[in-house]
Amino acid sequence: MNKWEGIVLRSIPYGETNKIVTLFTREAGKLTAMARGAKKPASRLAAITQQFTHGSFLIRKGKGMGTLEQGEQLDSMRFIREDLEATAYASYIVELIDRLSDDNERVGGVYGLLHDALHAINEQYDPEAIALFVEWKMLPVAGIHPIVHQCANCGATEGEFAFSFKEIGFLCHRCFHVDRYLIRITPNQLKLIRTFSTVPIHRIGNLTLKKTTKDFMKKIVRTIYDEQVGIRLKSRSFLDQLESTPELLPKKKKPDEKVT
Structure with a gap:
């Protein structure tokens, strides 16, 4: 029997009364467990097995799939489940981490990233900016290591820089000839790219970015995922639809924007 802290990535029905729950735990990474009777409204496992729930889980491990015996809810992530935009971005984050993580393999930093990201969204920080942080920080987990502290070609740290998809990193002005399709950056x-790549979410505070800035950052990181990682996420399609039709979202009071 193991007691692990974790977050529910997904929960799917199994049979008439059960659920198969995929958790990302602090101690053991991603794992799947059977929650018997969890579909019953009166079940003590009904609340603890909802997606995004942060909890403490008692799991009996066997040769195959484990069994979720009981759980204690640490945070229900209520705002995420009640707000359409928060739900959309949180769904994208958990699907991305789920797809890039192997079962029973603990990768340093991923649980903390998931925990901080969902809690930040639940505390009503900008979910689009939080998702960007996660996208950039999960690139090394996907085997992609952008070179953001120096020129990817000559190692220079001073000068004008551009972003190269060919080199997956920065090129200084002396090396612009290396990639004819590079993107000039200010x-x-x-x-910002360095911040997204290296600074933990909890150290950023309530960072407010202009929409044009987020779109620029998103274009770069998602091109890397499309061309180098090659995964397609269902939640991203919904996000794209949501971003192209913002009138679907209820109007919210806008915070004062920083010029970034």
Whole structure:
């Protein structure tokens, strides 16, 4: 029997009364367990097996799939489940982490990233910016290591820089000839890419970005995923639809925007 802290990535019905629950745990990484009777409204496992729930889980491990015996809810992530935009971005984050993680393999930093991201969204930080953080920080887990602290070709740390999809990193102005399709970036954009890649979410605070800035950052990181990682996520299709039809979202009070 093991007691692990974790977050529910997904929960699917199994038979008339059961659920198969995929958790990402602090101690053991991603794992799947059978929650018997969890579909029954009166079940003590009904609440703890809802997607996004942060809890403490008692799991009996066997040769195959484990069994979820009981759980204690640490945070229900109520705001995420009640807000359409928060749900959409949180769904994208958990699907991305789920797809890039192997069962029973603990990868350093991923649980903390998932925990901080969902809690930040639940505390009503900008979900689009939080999702961007996760996308950039999961690239190394996918086997992609962008070079963001120096020129990918010559190693220079000073000068004008651009982003190269060919080199998956920065090129200084002396090396622009290496990639004819590079994207010019401003010093502010360079700083943001480094921030997204290296700074933990909990150290950022309530970072507010202009929509054009988020779109630029999103274009770069999603091109890397499309061309280098090659995964297609169902939740991303819904996000794209949501972003193209913002009128679907209820109007919210806008925070004062920083010029970034």
